[in-house]
Amino acid sequence: MNTSAVYLDHAATTDLNPAALAAITEQYSRTGNPSSLHGAGRSANRVVDESRQAVAIAAGAHPSELIFTSGGTESDNLAIKGLFWNRVAANDQARTIALTGIEHHAVLDTAMWLEEHENATLLWLPVDGDGVIDLAAAATLFAEHHQKIALATLMWANNEVGTVQPVAAFARLAAGYGIPVHSDAVQAFGAVEVDFANSNLATMAISAHKIGGPVGIGGLLVRRDIVLTPVQHGGGHERKLRSGTLNAASAAGFAAAATAVRAHLKDEATRLSQLREYAVQRITELVPEAQFNGPRDAGNEGTRLPGNLHFTFPECEGDSLLFLLDMVGIASSTGSACTAGVPQPSHVLLAMGRDARSARSVQRFTLGHTSTRADVDALIEALPQAYARAKKAGMAADESSIHTAGTGFTR
Amino acid sequence: MKVLAAMSGGVDSAVAAARAVEAGHDVVGVHLALSRMPGTLRTGSRGCCTVEDSNDAWRACDKLGIPFYVWDFSDRFAEDVVQDFVDEYEAGRTPNPCMRCNEKIKFAALLEKALALGFDAVCTGHYAKVLRDENGAPELHRAADWAKDQSYVLGVLTHEQLEHCMFPLAETPSKAEVRAEAAARGLTVANKPDSYDICFIPDGDTRGWLAERIEMKPGEIVDHEGNALGEHEGAQAFTVGQRKGLRLGRPASDGKPRFVLEIRPKENKVIVGPEALLAVDQLRGIRISWAGVPIAEIFTGEKFDCMVQVRAHGDPVEAVAHMERSADGRDELVVNLPEGMRGVAPGQTMVVYQGSRVLGQATLDSARSSAWDSEKVK
Numbered sequence A: 001m002n003t004s005a006v007y008l009d010h011a012a013t014t015d016l017n018p019a020a021l022a023a024i025t026e027q028y029s030r031t032g033n034p035s036s037l038h039g040a041g042r043s044a045n046r047v048v049d050e051s052r053q054a055v056a057i058a059a060g061a062h063p064s065e066l067i068f069t070s071g072g073t074e075s076d077n078l079a080i081k082g083l084f085w086n087r088v089a090a091n092d093q094a095r096t097i098a099l100t101g102i103e104h105h106a107v108l109d110t111a112m113w114l115e116e117h118e119n120a121t122l123l124w125l126p127v128d129g130d131g132v133i134d135l136a137a138a139a140t141l142f143a144e145h146h147q148k149i150a151l152a153t154l155m156w157a158n159n160e161v162g163t164v165q166p167v168a169a170f171a172r173l174a175a176g177y178g179i180p181v182h183s184d185a186v187q188a189f190g191a192v193e194v195d196f197a198n199s200n201l202a203t204m205a206i207s208a209h210k211i212g213g214p215v216g217i218g219g220l221l222v223r224r225d226i227v228l229t230p231v232q233h234g235g236g237h238e239r240k241l242r243s244g245t246l247n248a249a250s251a252a253g254f255a256a257a258a259t260a261v262r263a264h265l266k267d268e269a270t271r272l273s274q275l276r277e278y279a280v281q282r283i284t285e286l287v288p289e290a291q292f293n294g295p296r297d298a299g300n301e302g303t304r305l306p307g308n309l310h311f312t313f314p315e316c317e318g319d320s321l322l323f324l325l326d327m328v329g330i331a332s333s334t335g336s337a338c339t340a341g342v343p344q345p346s347h348v349l350l351a352m353g354r355d356a357r358s359a360r361s362v363q364r365f366t367l368g369h370t371s372t373r374a375d376v377d378a379l380i381e382a383l384p385q386a387y388a389r390a391k392k393a394g395m396a397a398d399e400s401s402i403h404t405a406g407t408g409f410t411r
Numbered sequence B: 001m002k003v004l005a006a007m008s009g010g011v012d013s014a015v016a017a018a019r020a021v022e023a024g025h026d027v028v029g030v031h032l033a034l035s036r037m038p039g040t041l042r043t044g045s046r047g048c049c050t051v052e053d054s055n056d057a058w059r060a061c062d063k064l065g066i067p068f069y070v071w072d073f074s075d076r077f078a079e080d081v082v083q084d085f086v087d088e089y090e091a092g093r094t095p096n097p098c099m100r101c102n103e104k105i106k107f108a109a110l111l112e113k114a115l116a117l118g119f120d121a122v123c124t125g126h127y128a129k130v131l132r133d134e135n136g137a138p139e140l141h142r143a144a145d146w147a148k149d150q151s152y153v154l155g156v157l158t159h160e161q162l163e164h165c166m167f168p169l170a171e172t173p174s175k176a177e178v179r180a181e182a183a184a185r186g187l188t189v190a191n192k193p194d195s196y197d198i199c200f201i202p203d204g205d206t207r208g209w210l211a212e213r214i215e216m217k218p219g220e221i222v223d224h225e226g227n228a229l230g231e232h233e234g235a236q237a238f239t240v241g242q243r244k245g246l247r248l249g250r251p252a253s254d255g256k257p258r259f260v261l262e263i264r265p266k267e268n269k270v271i272v273g274p275e276a277l278l279a280v281d282q283l284r285g286i287r288i289s290w291a292g293v294p295i296a297e298i299f300t301g302e303k304f305d306c307m308v309q310v311r312a313h314g315d316p317v318e319a320v321a322h323m324e325r326s327a328d329g330r331d332e333l334v335v336n337l338p339e340g341m342r343g344v345a346p347g348q349t350m351v352v353y354q355g356s357r358v359l360g361q362a363t364l365d366s367a368r369s370s371a372w373d374s375e376k377v378k
Helices: A018-028 A039-058 A072-090 A105-117 A135-148 A167-175 A248-286 A318-327 A347-351 A373-393 B011-022 B051-064 B074-090 B097-116 B175-184 B206-211 B296-300
Strands: A066-069 A096-100 A121-125 A149-153 A181-184 A203-207 A218-222 A308-312 A362-366 B002-006 B026-033 B068-072 B121-123 B128-132 B138-142 B219-223 B228-232 B258-264 B269-274 B279-290 B304-309 B317-325 B331-342 B349-354 B357-368
Touching: A018 A248, A039 A066, A039 A248, A066 A072, A072 A105, A072 A149, A072 A181, A072 A203, A072 A218, A096 A105, A096 A135, A105 A121, A105 A181, A121 A135, A135 A149, A135 A167, A167 A181, A248 A308, A248 A373, A318 A362, A318 A373, A318 B068, A373 B097, B002 B011, B002 B097, B011 B026, B011 B051, B011 B121, B011 B175, B026 B051, B026 B097, B051 B068, B074 B097, B097 B121, B296 B317, B304 B331, B331 B349, B331 B357
Parallel strands: A096 A121, A096 A149, A149 A181, A181 A203, B002 B026, B002 B121, B026 B068, B219 B269
Antiparallel strands: A066 A218, A203 A218, A308 A362, B128 B138, B138 B357, B219 B228, B258 B269, B279 B331, B279 B357, B304 B317, B304 B349, B317 B331, B349 B357
């Protein structure tokens, strides 16, 4: 159980699916390295193979295309560094990485690391006010720079504002210039239809714990004709792309969760988008100042993650609102959990054209497979008062109204 | 009470929070992010707001079973503390950034936010006491352990701010006891080194840090009689009372070391002289505040006996003070020092005490010396 009575942060991580827990526990009670040649090894290997097949099917991919990794971040690193190094080895002039400003840090920071250490050039592709890529602008930029582009990357669905991108159209556009495309589908996989075979993508990152599987396992789908330069070397596991003993128990948990979300994907998307629409209507009624960010997707047209609600609450710090909601047992987020520790204005909102001040005033509520109408009602009930109070607490960048020696106080 | 415990990640604030919890308060821990680009790890006793400090604060809160948050005050800190520090040096004054942080960040920006979010008080690990007078008004006093006492850096707090302060370490006999208590409570920060120096200058090289932010130009070093002695690389990098780093080729005629007596940023001039001339007997302070209800003499302008302290770890000196209104209507705190005082620099905070009580503070604007009239040096 969550320690928050009302858990509205399913995009950070979600409840473990009971079938996944059962599969993990069962496998952990057995011994066997999937690479060993004896019976125990074969038994573990069978679990890995069956799991690979189940996850690949859920992602619309062939089992041989799935590389198990430790999670989304590792998958993004392997895809971007692996594609970059492989392309540069063939053509030293092709050192440009085309990307948008709304990518996850696992993509952004990897690209920036390559810029700093490997002489890569970054080509920024514009997004609109909803965070949707501007395909016409991308086409123009590709036409101009394609000879120097090593790869392009576009996240399938954004983790903060929930925007779903026209990934297949983008990848088709890039394919016309022979540019391989990577997509971070960590948020999209299990929430909206994700079909790797028909996506035109070269590589695609997915993660288990966002869909009810365990933390610590994810996958990178690598199209069969794509060659990556490995980041991690060793025993040559996973098509020599990702050495390291395979975690059969986690793979089994991942597979159980993937199978479950695949079976209920359409119904669950409908259920969550209806809950979301109900919440948007009630919240904008009760807090008229609240601005809903990203595509509205009122009729579940597929332009937004079904469970994602993201608002700007003007003139209040996101962390004040988070605090007040947490105090009444409601778990929310000011953005992605990766910046936990030192709050920063969201780079996603900045890329969408918001200023730094309003980018600090955001709150994300994300629904998942265990979310109910009662959860949403609890939020709707708590939010107006929390907003009023958070607004009173003001913006941290503003000067305090407490008088001190420096503000003319004398006696 | 609902109490917000400001958690630096150090042992003092962790034990202070623990005592507030034990006293039955409803406590929430908050670590202030004061820099947007924090270092990852601490280097000994230096640095602040590292991820390590934040994690230490977090672990302490987990141990105490209280919620923990990180709140970003980096914009205000950059403006009110860091930029102010640069501006003051640029004007030839010597500021105390820790006092400014208490005045503007911990007990203003943070306190205001805390009050608005429903808290009654901000709790810190400072060694100082808040007592109540017969009418229930707050008074700021030195901690039980005078060696560890931090009432000086809190001297800038006003009545309004003191109303909402909580210092649970007030009665602690010594720092050793706080460390022992932290160990007994299972707090991992029990043996963490104390912080020294200025948190936003992690390598401790204040002069080098300032040189990157203030345009320094070579200028003249003259002695107390106006004789040119040499050149400096920028007057703003000097502090009154400073002896080292003057780089004067030849010794003084009396063979004794010379000290910085005055800095004139407008003329880019540094005046040096023998140690005896560092003595001053009158201090004039501006930017005055009173820690609680002011004593009657503040309103009447009558003289009152007090002790004055001009640096965090300096000794208090006997003084007779009074309020004056200057010709332009500005309030000034005039402090006469029968025994004199050495090496005070404009910009320093003078905290005025009666017994253990902090009356208030003022920023030193000018000091006068009967031994030497600086106005004669052209």
